[in-house]
Amino acid sequence: MAAQCLLLLACVLVLAAAGHSIHIQTLNIFKKSPSNTLASALKKTSWPKDCSEVSAGSPSGIYIIQPTGLHPIVVYCEMNVTDGGWTVIQRNWQSTEITWAESWSTYKYGFGNLHTKYWLGTEYIHQISKQKVYQVRFVIWDAANNIRFADYNLFSLEDESHGYQQRLGTYWGTAEDAMDSDDPRNVHNNMKFSSKDRDQDTYRGNCASHSGGGWWYSVCYSVRLNVRGGITWGSLCNGNCKASAILIKPALYH
Template sequence: MPLGDRRSGGHSWVDTMVAQCLVLLVSVLVLTAPGYSMHAQTLNIFKKSPSNTLATALKKTSWPKDCSEVSAGSPSGVYVIQPTGLHPILVSCEMDGRDGGWTVIQRNRQSTEITWAESWSTYKHGFGNVHTEYWLGTEYIHQISKQKVYQVRFVIWDASNNTKFADYNFFAVEDESHGYRLRLGTYSGTAGDAMDSDNPRNVHNNMKFSTKDRDQDTYRGNCASRSGGGWWYSACYAARLNVKGGITWGSLCNGNCKASAILIKPAPYQ
């Protein structure tokens, strides 16, 4: 029914529309509550009214499953995604250039105010500020990574603020019952292969995730307690990105890296 017919058609349709608007608005407020804000694209659904497009927008039940499904040409920024089987979540998307569509699962910098020394459950559901430094959440990373075949890009800004990359052509995080174990493919890049190693003392590939209150490393002590943040420790690390002020990536920068980011997107092969 066109919007103009509402006077002759009674109030019920309009009331339903208002109710749906309120429900959606409340959802938006909840999503934006803990220091988050949403990208304009999400709010544009309100601007396309009044017409049937509003009704269409309100019926929208599917969000992008990851940043690779955000429409081409969109700017980098914060978006709502909804991985299969999950509620909608906010993530930062790297959309710039031809090589866009990356979902940012971690971002840190040397001068961060985040302690990173958080518990298993805090790591599980994520923390920080999606606009600056944050951990998306180990559970959400797992849920995203099981949707498709993913690749990962570790971006490291070294001590001189040069940007370096470490790409792995496969990326997955197993479920919580398997300790959120990390699975990486073959390395290529400019930062060095700090996540994989023949040395069992500092390898990260195939390691379980550990936090200060859940020691799943291969060290007699507790790597996460000694090092601050949760990570896929062995005994203990060659790469340490989840830390306040001591970001390390192999021999590239040892405790003095300027910043880091971890990005994932579907591999070109599926």
């Protein structure tokens, strides 16, 4: 039976390598049935804790990781940018078919297609980020399809009981510092995550309900990446960004 389970896992990896659509929910069965045989077989295998532990020289693509204390999950690893090892936690296109107007529980465990547009899951992002000291890179394709980035040398998410509050470090990059601001109406640093059914912003209404998707809102945003159309990054592209991605990896210096 264990051999059959490992064969099933091998099929998942072959499909991923062949470019087929493998959805994030593929391994959620481990969370729901941790005692099943496939989960037991996987527990006997040593998986990288994040994409930084994937072997150097490996291609970008879909990998299985197992953050400390969590079941194995499927992620997309970006191995070709700035020495590689980036775990991609979000990707969106202006022309996406995903509505992004999802519930708290859907954002918690993730949705979408790892090959195209998706949200990894706030719980999984938290579990990864608590392992080490992490940095984050926000990649923005502006209205002219130029690639810009905003790096923050520290990144973490608090647990669900603290609202998945986001904490960012010092900015550096070619896009403006749109995630942090002295204006409390536009700040996203130190904000809790909000969804259409869980309002944790500082606005009198629900930013997630009328702004299109879950995010670390204040009153309401200068950055809006989890949205169908209308991708925004400060004054760089106000609703007409072409695409976005969010990548994390262990910080080099801390």
